[in-house]
Amino acid sequence: MWGYVGRRLVLTIPTLLGASIIVFAMVHLAPGDPIAAVLPVDASKAQVEEIKKAYGFDRPLPVQYLKWLGHVVTGDLGKSIATRRAVILDVRDSLANSLVLAVSSSVLAFGAGIALGLLAAFRQGRALDKIASAIAVVGVSVPHYWAGIILIIIFSVQLNWLPAMGAAPDGGIVATLRHMTLPTIALALIPLGVIARVVRSAALDILAQEFVLALRAKGLAHRRVFAHVVKNAAPQIITVLGLQFGFQLGGSVLVEAVFSWPGTGYLLNLAIFQRDIPVLQGVILVLATFFVLLNLLVDVLQTFIDPRIARH
Amino acid sequence: MLLVAAHEISAIPGAPMSYWRTVAWRLARDRATLVAGTLLLLVMLSALLAPWIAPYDPNAGSIRLRLAPIGSASHVLGTDEQGRDMLSRLLWGGRMTLVAGLTPVVVAFLLGTVLGVVAGYAGGLTNTLVMRTMDVFYAFPAVLLAIAISGALGPGLPNTLISLSIVFVPRVVRVAESATVQVKGLEYLAAARASGAGVWQILRHHLLANVLGPVLVFASTQVSLSIILAAGLSFLGLGVTPPAAEWGLMLNTLRQSIYVNPVVPALPGLAIFVTSMALNLVSDGLRDAMEIRA
Amino acid sequence: MTRFVPSLFIAVLSLALASGAFAEGTLRIGMTAADIPYTGGQTDNGFEGFRFVGYQIYEPLINWDLSRSDKLPTLVPGLAESWEVSKSDPKKWIFKLRKNVKFHDGSAFNADAVLFTFDSIKNKQSPQFDQYGSAQISWRLSALKAMKKLDDSTIELETPTVTSFVPYQIVYMVIVSPAQWNKVKDWRKFAEQPSGTGPFKVTRFVPRERLEFEANKAYWDPKRTPKVDKLVLLPMPEPTTRLAALRSGQVDWIEVPPPDSIAQLKGAGFQIVTNKYPHNWGHILRLDKEPWNNKLVRKAANYAIDRVGICKNLLNDTCVPGTGVAYKGHPWFGNPKETYEHNPAKAKELLRQAGFDGASKRPARAVALISTSGSGQMLPLAMNELVQKNLKDVGIDVDLQPIEWNSLTQRFRIGFTGENAGVNALNISFNFLEPFSGFGRFFHSKSVPPTSVNIMPFVNPESDKLLDEAEKTFDLGKQDAILAKLHELVVDEAPWLFVVHDLNPRAMSTKVKGFVPPQSWFVDLTQVSITK
Secondary structure (H helix, E strand, O other): OHHHHHHHHHHHHHHHHHHHHHHHHHHHHOOOOHHHHHOOOOOOHHHHHHHHHHHOOOOOHHHHHHHHHHHHHOOOOOEOOOOOOEHHHHHHHHHHHHHHHHHHHHHHHHHHHHHHHHHHHHOOOOHHHHHHHHHHHHHHHOOHHHHHHHHHHHHHHHOOOOOOOOOOOOOOHHHHHHHHHHHHHHHHHHHHHHHHHHHHHHHHHHHOOHHHHHHHHOOOOHHHHHHHHHHHHHHHHHHHHHHHHHHHHHOOHHHHHHHOOOOHHHHHHHHHHHOOHHHHHHHHHHHHHHHHHHHHHHHHHHHHHOOOOOOO | OOOOOHHHHOOOOOOOOOHHHHHHHHHHHOHHHHHHHHHHHHHHHHHHOHHHHOOOOOOOEOHHHOOOOOOEOOEOOOEOOOOEEHHHHHHHHHHHHHHHHHHHHHHHHHHHHHHHHHHHHHOHHHHHHHHHHHHHHHOOOHHHHHHHHHHHHOOOHHHHHHHHHHHHHHHHHHHHHHHHHHHHOOHHHHHHHHOOOOHHHHHHHHHHHHHHHHHHHHHHHHHHHHHHHHHHHHHOOOOOOOOOOOHHHHHHHHHHHHHOOOHHHHHHHHHHHHHHHHHHHHHHHHHHHHOOOO | OOOHHHHHHHHHHHHHHOOOOOOOOEEEEEEOOOOOOOOOOOOOOHHHHHHHHHHHHOOEOEEEOOOOOOOOOOEEEOOEEEEEEOOOOOOEEEEEEOOOOEOOOOOEOOHHHHHHHHHHHHOOOOOOOOHHHHHHHHHHOOOOOEEEEEEOOEEEEEOOOOOOOHHHHHOOOEOOOHHHHHHHOOHHHHHHOOOOOOOEEEEEEEOOOEEEEEEOOOOOOHHHOOOOOEEEEEEOOOHHHHHHHHHOOOOOEEEOOOHHHHHHHHHOOOEEEOOOOOEEEEEEEOOOOOOOOOHHHHHHHHHHOOHHHHHHHHOOOOEEEOOOOOOOOOOOOOOOOOOOOOOHHHHHHHHHHOOOOOOOOOOOOEEEEEEOOOOOOOOHHHHHHHHHHHHHHHOOOEEEEEEOHHHHHHHHHHOOOHHHOOOOEEEEEEEOOOHHHHHHHHHOHHHOOOOOOOOOOOOOHHHHHHHHHHHHOOOHHHHHHHHHHHHHHHHHHOOEEEEEEEOOOEEEOOOEEOOOOOOOOOOOOOOOEEOO
């Protein structure tokens, strides 16, 4: 078992390395001059070149990559071109905001998703199953950025109950919660649907097993059956929970764009249009690392719960 | 939404026994999937026939008629912020969105199946190389990868297709490889080899039939995500460029107008939603009919 | 990465502890900028930076008088009480500095501070050289060759040539506190705790999120000590976000509300404030190739555009038709012969004269580079599509190539070569306050790239002559008359598609009182007050 964990841990290193190469390549593929983006139109060419040199952009790409990598492993993600602040600070602040959203959205999605999924499985074929499954399909199919806009239209524009943007940095807990409500709901919809469907499917599989049928025929208490289902479905459920949390953290760009929520997605969007290469590299790499470690955690947890699962 | 379990089919008089016929037979009895399938067909037909059935040129508009509400005279679904007819733009937009959504999945299906089967069948070093490379791409959440690549390549339909294809290929490879490995271990395959059947024959008859099923089902579940992502990229300004009609782009340009006329800006999103839902229901039905546990 | 969890904890904790109540008299503004402009002195984000940061924290030796709506701002004494050209050498200017002025950190303002600032921009060898700030501003300061201290309150400026444009340039160089800089010896650290002499002091700086100021109660001009206690700036690049923030009371004032929302805002009781100012939204044309190398075609295009339609129907009266570089009422407008009202018939006639019949013989396709957004670009996609339609209606075909704003500014810089070889029109907006940024950089033959941005290129000996003469005319009234003549020439030559002048729309709650919109991109926030 620990051998498996150890192997997986070691494997993440080449994965992360490969990811870093991709990040670097993607960001530098972008056409356009990053320095010229922050200088006035009339700045002289000489000045543009000087600032480029100060950032090391005049060196050949592989050299730039190695230098960047060298800094990254010591925790230095470079300096933003737009703010000249350390990228790690920008990333830290925005990541905190995204985590707040991802965690609250996950609580909603996991709770409601698991509940809906189990409800549907235990009432298979009946009205409740149909309703729960319908909700799940809706959740999976809805474009969450559109859902965000609809929520704004209804709750902000028409009813004026909830604010439409930002994260209320100057408000108290209540204001923050109010600001979080709509983006949390928007971000939770797809995961809710996915989780509900997976849970339903996994639970149904277990319920269909012959010995479970036999147990129920013998009159085993609902609670024991329920516990059995949950325990056996746990590995699959944990996998999907992990993946969906990753989706909410790494995929929050669209929701953050709609609500101007100052998270990593918002920062990413801004950096793309400002061509702020150090920020772009830093944000994407940090998110990818998070995701890789999250997958690793999920895999390890699964193996602990059910040692029979051994990925090749 | 499985209606008839496999072990019950033989009890029903007149039920077919061959695999694909069984699948078709099941689908014909699954009402929800039939409805969704019909809806999907309608969406695709209307997109295909847009040049003939759209009442107006999607790029023609009069600024004085902008943001006309639904049910206006001569514009049954209203007009957008440039005064262009919404119905026409939605019809034409469907083509763009569907192309942007389907193409990457088709590409991923083809490329991914080949890569996955090769990796699964060959095993050893080839497998490690292919799968570890896929792992690297898998390190990025789909949305993030799509946005990062699109941000690098720039806007435009071709770049969007490339970016989304790169996102989906690793996923298909994983499913295909996993299915191949499973089938490879089955006994009847060893028997076939022992009986002297060539590699190509084995691949074609046994491998493909048993691998294509799960891969197809998986791919069909990704189409709705691809559509949402493609529209999302346009929404961020990284996908299709104006003045093209595409549902995601329309959502973006109409967003400014939600305070003036909230219903019209909601229409493109509704279109994405309906199409996506139909796709999901159809792929659900397929999976149930083929009895695949993905 | 382990720092994230404590940070998150602290963030949540501080959110819980923060009182959420602001002192009375706090003005909160939602800006269009995507980020907080550079606070280290020579700011970035162009004029947006000056407007909210540069001219609030700092001051130059000469100020703009932004107190009137009905006339163009004039230059008035700032940190210099007076200035004049040296009688013995017209290439030397003497500035008498204001006495008893203190920086926010308490140190005294004097000639040393001016020299220190000058070196930070112009002298690469100086320890305080600000590479970033210098790149932002030095192109505006070509006339400032060297500075010498004559005594603690007197500075002598040396110019490379005889030029009357000096005050127009001095106004862009804001003075930073050497004492404060020397405490940190680093511009980024200085930017976090800046110190100038301006009416507002920075109290809190959260990068990308907010900039908070308090009134500088020790400001040297009692008439311009701010009436509000605090000022908060929030970057809000998304128009719908700004709108939502204003309507929900998160901010008191927003820049550029979405034009569609103006009627609604008025209905909901918000004030909409607009004014003319020297701003241009149009297309810069390529003059050395078809189709725009033919003056008749250029004039025809200008007569084809329905400017009133754009302003009324698309922009809800947040712009006015533009038929020249300046607008009527501006001292440099003059009396141009061409009036460029919407006259498709005249446009077609002009094209016929040029040999195009509108059917089989049409001018070469115009290929226009436009942006999808951008500061001052207004609604580029919608407006350009209308222009495209107008031109098509008279027989000129236009292809639009939308690219993203940053890319546009870079491609503007390189001119109609390289990447832009297939392009022959470029839609970029700009505003101007003085002769160089309004005319000099576009219409003088010496301003072709790489020197400046006369990318067309517009080479006209009469234009050169007028510009040179203006630069040698020290009497402002006479200078205005020369520039007006230049304007008439430019309008007649039609090197651009003149389209509209923006009206700088702002929306604010009725609590905001006392704001006077000047005919300028800049604003004076000191007279604004917030009622309960």
